[in-house]
Amino acid sequence: MNGYFKLVNREGASSLRLFPPRGEGKPVDITDVLEYLTMKDYVCDLQTLKQAVGGAAKEEQEIRLGNETRLPERECYKLRVGPDKMQAFVKFYAASEGGENMTAEELINDLKLRGIKCGIRTEAIEGFFAKREYLEEILVAEGHAPVQGKHAWIEYKFNTDKKAKPTLNEDGSVDFFHLNILNHCNKGDVLAVLHPEEPGEPGEDLAGNRILPAEVRKETLKYGHNIELSEDRTVLTAQVSGHVELVEGSVFVSDELMVENVDNSTGNIDYDGNVQINGNVATNFRVTAKGDIMVKGVVEGAQLTAGGNIIIARGMNGMGRGVLKAGGNIVAKFLENVTAEADGYVASESILHSRVTAGGDVNVDGRRGFITGGRVCATGSINVKTLGSEMGADTIVEVGTDPKLKERVNQLQKQIGEDTKLLQTVQPTLISAKQKLAKGVKLSPEQIQQIQSMAALNKQKTDAIEAANEEIEELKQQMTSRSDTVVRVKGEVYPGTRICIGEVSMVVQKTTHYCRFIRERGDVKMAPF
Incomplete structure (x- = not known):
C-alpha cells in the first residue's frame, strides 16, 4: 500500500499527518502534498515539510500547519484528462480526521457533470473504493479509438x-x-x-x-x-x-514495333509499346513510345520521348537541338550537344557539351569516360573517369537534389508572383468599397456585383498563394540534400569544374586524380576515392 497523508483538525490547531508505505507501496511525494495544501489553502514551512516527507518513508510523521480551527475535509480527487480526450485519470486524497469519504456513485456522477460521459471504467472505480490506494493515478475512463482501415x-x-x-x-x-x-x-x-x-x-x-x-x-x-x-x-x-x-501506373503488354531507320520513309513515330530502330534516327524527326526506345545506330538532332528506357547503341550528336526524355533510364554510347532527361539513371561512355538530368545516378564509364562542358545533374551520384577539360570548358556537375522538384518550385514561385500582383490591384478596390459601405454609401446593383466578383477572386488567389507556399515548403523538405550522394572521379578532374551538392558548391582549383567530392559540414569537400 502506498504512503499517504491527511489533515488533522483539532480545536485551535490543524496539522498534517503522513503515513509510511506498506509492503511494495511507494512513499509520499512532496509534490502531491504541496498540490493538496495549495488546493485547500494551507501554508506550511517548506523545510519542515521536506523533513517530514523524508521521515514518512519509514514511520508516521505529523507537522503543525496553523492555530486556526477548520472544518473537516472530505475525501477528494484531482482529475487529469489526456490531450486527445481519450483517457481520464483520477488521483485521490484521503479525508481529514472526521471527514467524509466519497462513494463510487458520487464520483461517477461527478465525472459526467465534468463532461466525461463515455468509457467510464466502473470496475476500476469500484476497485479503488474497495482498497483506497491514495496518491496513485487511476484510469477511470477511456474512449474507444477508431479502427483504421486498409488502403487498396x-x-x-x-x-x-x-x-x-x-x-x-x-x-x-x-x-x-x-x-x-x-x-x-x-x-x-x-x-x-x-x-x-x-x-x-x-x-x-x-x-x-x-x-x-x-x-x-x-x-x-x-x-x-x-x-x-x-x-x-x-x-x-x-x-x-x-x-x-x-x-506511369499503367500496365502495358505489347509486341515490339521494329523499323530500319526513322527518316523520310517513315515520318515521325508515335507508338503505344516499345520501338526498336535497327538503323539511325535522322535530324528533326520525333520518336515517341509509351514503352522503351532502342536505337542500334546513331541519333542526330532528333527528339526521342519514352515512357520507359531509351537505349542508343552508337550514341547521339544532337547538334544543339537533340532531345531525349525517358520515364526510365537513358543508355547511350556517347551524348554530344544533347538535352537529356531521365527519371532513372543515365549511362554513357562520354558526355560532351550537353545538359543532362537524372532521377537516379549518372555513370560515365568505358574506354573514354569523360564529362566535358555543359551541365550534368543527378538526384543520386555521378561516377566519371575524367571531369572537365584541360582547355577549361565550363563544366558543372550537380548531385543530391531532384531537378524536377526544383523546376516545380520555380513554377510555384512564378505563380505566387503573378497572383500577388493581381491581388495588389484588387484589394485597394475592396478596401475602398468596405469604407463606403461603413459610411452608409449606397452602391448600385452593378457595383455590388462587381465587388462580389472581386471578393471571390481575392479569396481564390489568396487560397492559391497559401496552397502554393505550403507545397513549396513540402518540396523544399523533399529537396533536402541526400547524405549518400557523391561525385566520384576515377581519373582526373580539371580546374574550373564546378561541383554542386544540394545547395552548396565549389570550383576545382587544380588538377586532381582519383578522388571523390562529398558534402561535409555544409561545404563540398574533396576526399580520397
Whole structure:
C-alpha cells in the first residue's frame, strides 16, 4: 500500500499527518502534498515539510500547519484528462480526521457533470473504493479509438524495378544490348491483382464525440491494349505473348514495333509499346513510345520521348537541338550537344557539351569516360573517369537534389508572383468599397456585383498563394540534400569544374586524380576515392 497523508483538525490547531508505505507501496511525494495544501489553502514551512516527507518513508510523521480551527475535509480527487480526450485519470486524497469519504456513485456522477460521459471504467472505480490506494493515478475512463482501415493496393506479378544497368566488356566498352530490362509474358499470364480497400470503424472520445477513421485510398487497375480485366475488376491477364511493363501506373503488354531507320520513309513515330530502330534516327524527326526506345545506330538532332528506357547503341550528336526524355533510364554510347532527361539513371561512355538530368545516378564509364562542358545533374551520384577539360570548358556537375522538384518550385514561385500582383490591384478596390459601405454609401446593383466578383477572386488567389507556399515548403523538405550522394572521379578532374551538392558548391582549383567530392559540414569537400 502506498504512503499517504491527511489533515488533522483539532480545536485551535490543524496539522498534517503522513503515513509510511506498506509492503511494495511507494512513499509520499512532496509534490502531491504541496498540490493538496495549495488546493485547500494551507501554508506550511517548506523545510519542515521536506523533513517530514523524508521521515514518512519509514514511520508516521505529523507537522503543525496553523492555530486556526477548520472544518473537516472530505475525501477528494484531482482529475487529469489526456490531450486527445481519450483517457481520464483520477488521483485521490484521503479525508481529514472526521471527514467524509466519497462513494463510487458520487464520483461517477461527478465525472459526467465534468463532461466525461463515455468509457467510464466502473470496475476500476469500484476497485479503488474497495482498497483506497491514495496518491496513485487511476484510469477511470477511456474512449474507444477508431479502427483504421486498409488502403487498396496492387500486386504486380512482374518486376517493376527499372534498375537493370549495362555491363562493361573486357575491353572497357559498354554492352548496350544485354540489359535484361524486358519482362517477358505469355498469353494467359496474370499480370496484376487488385486487393480492394477495407474501410475502418469509427471511435468515440470521452465526451461521446464520434472519431472517424482515416479515409482509405481506393485503387483501380490501369492498363493498355492486349490485356483483359476480370469481371470483378481485380485481375489483369495478358491476351498476347510479348513483354509487360509498368509506365506511369499503367500496365502495358505489347509486341515490339521494329523499323530500319526513322527518316523520310517513315515520318515521325508515335507508338503505344516499345520501338526498336535497327538503323539511325535522322535530324528533326520525333520518336515517341509509351514503352522503351532502342536505337542500334546513331541519333542526330532528333527528339526521342519514352515512357520507359531509351537505349542508343552508337550514341547521339544532337547538334544543339537533340532531345531525349525517358520515364526510365537513358543508355547511350556517347551524348554530344544533347538535352537529356531521365527519371532513372543515365549511362554513357562520354558526355560532351550537353545538359543532362537524372532521377537516379549518372555513370560515365568505358574506354573514354569523360564529362566535358555543359551541365550534368543527378538526384543520386555521378561516377566519371575524367571531369572537365584541360582547355577549361565550363563544366558543372550537380548531385543530391531532384531537378524536377526544383523546376516545380520555380513554377510555384512564378505563380505566387503573378497572383500577388493581381491581388495588389484588387484589394485597394475592396478596401475602398468596405469604407463606403461603413459610411452608409449606397452602391448600385452593378457595383455590388462587381465587388462580389472581386471578393471571390481575392479569396481564390489568396487560397492559391497559401496552397502554393505550403507545397513549396513540402518540396523544399523533399529537396533536402541526400547524405549518400557523391561525385566520384576515377581519373582526373580539371580546374574550373564546378561541383554542386544540394545547395552548396565549389570550383576545382587544380588538377586532381582519383578522388571523390562529398558534402561535409555544409561545404563540398574533396576526399580520397
